[in-house]
Amino acid sequence: MPDNGDLRDVESTPLQDTGVRVFAVPPAEGAGPGEIMQGFLEALTSDDPEYDTARKYLTSEAASAWRPERSTTVLANGPSITTDCVPGGREETNSATCVLTGTQVATVDAQQAYRPAGGPYRRKLHLTKNPENGQWRIDGLPDGVVMGKSDFQRNYRSVDKYYYASGTAVGATGQPAAVADPVFVRSKVDPMTQMVRSLLKGPTAWLGTVVRSSFPAGTALQKGVSGLAPDDQNKVTVPLNLKASRVAARTCSEMATQVLFTLRNLAPTLESVELRGAGGDRLCELNEEHAESAAWLGSARSPEYLYFLDGKRRLVRMPMRSTGTGAVAVPGPFGDGGRQLQSAAVSRDERTAAGVGNGGRSLYVSSLASGGSLGDPVLTSAGASPADRLTTPSWDARGDLWVADRDPHRPRLFVLEEGASEPEPVAVPHLSGRIEDARVAGDGVRIALVVAKGGKRSLFLGRIRRGGGDGQETAVDGLRSAAPDLEQVSAVSWAGGSRLLVVGQEQGGVQQMRYVQIDGSALDGPAPGALPGVKAIAASEDERAPLVAYSEDGVVRLPSGTQWQKIDKEGTAPVYPG
Incomplete structure (x- = not known):
């Protein structure tokens, strides 16, 4: 420790995102069926929000029909291509079938709910060769994505969204009891917006029969909303498609409480949530202290x-x-x-x-x-x-x-x-x-x-x-x-x-x-x-x-x-x- 000398200002260094990001690579010119399959599987593990690069490995018809959000299948060691995808050794053949195999560990369904699974995994994917440009592309594949356990752990994280126990009141004030509903979201693909969308869609099937949501049916984020994040006051503003006349004050407080409890999983320093209606009007604003008064949270x-x-x-x-x-x-x-x-x-x-x-x-x-x-x-x-x-x-x-x-x-x-x-x-x-x-x-x-x-x-x-x-x-x-x-x-x-x-x-x-x-x-x-x-x-x-x-x-x-x-x-x- 120095015992003399002057004092000097030191500029702070902005916090850096140290997480590893994976960028998908589009198909190479003239790639064969095996290379197309390998590139497609690698693209599924990237941080591409809409899987745009993965779709480049598909024909235009298959790219339009494929629904990756339907499910995620997790395999112990990743999918293996059990055939070399060579179309029978005859160059004039313009189609090939590849078989993906592995051992299932779990599935994540369309509601983002995780469920352990076991047994063998086996799926066929069909490829075709474009006679005009000679490029191989996938034209037949199941909905959803598949990846190994290590890629899943890197790409996804578990987050609790919150609803209220049906017919349950706690204490003399009649507080509703908040219930955690864990789901998996892609950790580097706008997770806060993902979680709000998931919250608004309702609870997962297993929990849905015993909980309720305070959001009116049909509530959704306004069109084009993305990038939800706390501002410099640690407040998140959530634009909804609701009209102010449809929301009572107590209901709005319960809605904001659900959002605050949910997003606090992703941003522990979050202090308040503001809900805005379809016309940009403020529906309500609620801070952490009032949220814990509005609902019982263990x-x-x-x-x-x-x-x-x-x-x-x-x-x-x-x-x-x-x-x-x-x-x-x-x-x-x-x-x-x-x-x-x-x-x-x-x-x-x-x-x-x-x-x-x-x-x-x-x-x-x-x-x-x-x-x-x-x-x-x-x-x-x-x-x-x-x-x-x-x-x-x-x-x-x-x-x-x-x-x-x-x-x-x-x-x-x-x-x-x-x-x-x-x-x-x-x-x-x-x-x-x-x-x-x-x-x-x-x-x-x-x-x-x-x-x-x-x-x-x-x-x-x-x-x-x-x-x-x-x-x-x-x-x-x-x-x-x-x-x-x-x-x-x-x-x-x-x-x-x-x-x-x-x-x-x-x-x-x-x-x-x-x-x-x-x-x-x-x-x-x-x-x-x-x-x-x-x-x-x-x-x-x-x-x-x-x-x-x-x-x-x-x-x-x-x-x-x-x-x-x-x-x-x-x-x-x-x-x-x-």
Whole structure:
């Protein structure tokens, strides 16, 4: 460090986009069928917005008919051309057929929804030779694009768009609950405009039956809109085809909130959104603070405390941001040691708790306030052993309590409305196996289930259909595998709007802890640090909260950027609110 001399201004260097960009190369003069195919496949992995260069490898008729946006097929190692595409070795032949093969990993559909896939991939493409200029071009091909996994990861990124849980209100203010709907967009092709268009088109098919959008039907961006980006005030202006007279103030606030929550995935510093109508009139403007008041968003709600059971089987708590290891008993009957608890869950407003005691037989609900009484159990299991009785309960943001009974003679999933009503059995059609754990998302429309069958414990995601006043029962349907490569899932927790933290084992492997995207796609970034003998985990939808686990060392915590730290050697069953 210099200790003398003058001060001089240093001009700042503009931030550079360090991402690698790939530019497509048009077909070479006189290229043969094999070269045309190879060039076309490489052009599909470029950052060309409309695939204009890729279309140059097609005949004019095929270029007009081809719809690349219909789907993206992801292969393990990219497509292989299994024939040399030589037209039978006879130069006078003016047509050829090439076969693309590979092993499927996933597909992205026209709604940009990702779905894992397996099995062989095989497609035929037909080429023809123009008799006038002698150039080979593709004249027969399926819609969509195909590429290898590494190219897909470079070209696409997962982004959550947001809708509202149907028929769900949170708290006394009646806030709608925001629900994350992950989709994949091309990361270097005007991603903000892509995401707004995707948001306006509506939710993906799997989620669409349990969520709603505040945008009126037919809402779209004005013609020619592109390049949406924050200005120097960190505000995005979105021109819509709506007339101001069609949009009420509250509806407009909900619309702007959907846009803000969605685009904040791409621009974390985004502070406000302005919606403009068809005539250029301002419909409404909404900043981050008002957005979080307009809708309930789990990732924006920081838990006040971390909870676990101490050596006396009491429910204790410590401040979430505490760097110490001291915990104190919660107010009320769960903290006085009168019941030997096996597990517990705290409501998301941290005013009520549910505890499973009596060897897993009985579920109790009580206020977290001094002077409260426990009362009789609200649900009792007849299972013969603790492993055949009640699971750890789970709360959603509207205050409903979820728990499964593992009694082999009558396994069922229950919901208790606002944690106080009679337990209502929840139908789970097409469930094959017994529910070993159930973790409901804060939005109340998605639930993660650990299901045991044939010696395996698999993780499934389901959507919740609420029972109405017409006699319909609450049900969980649309079950889909969330971690198909894990055969022994031992613990799970929600860790964001669209991801889960899972502890499990692959076939013949060792226990591992990793994040899982709810659509089955791979997540960027490292997994949590290794921890032996994990029996339970707790993560928060607020990703700033440290991970907590119950392992061979008791209750331990993983603050960001550090190693696992011991909190309580005798502690068990850690949970965040939820």
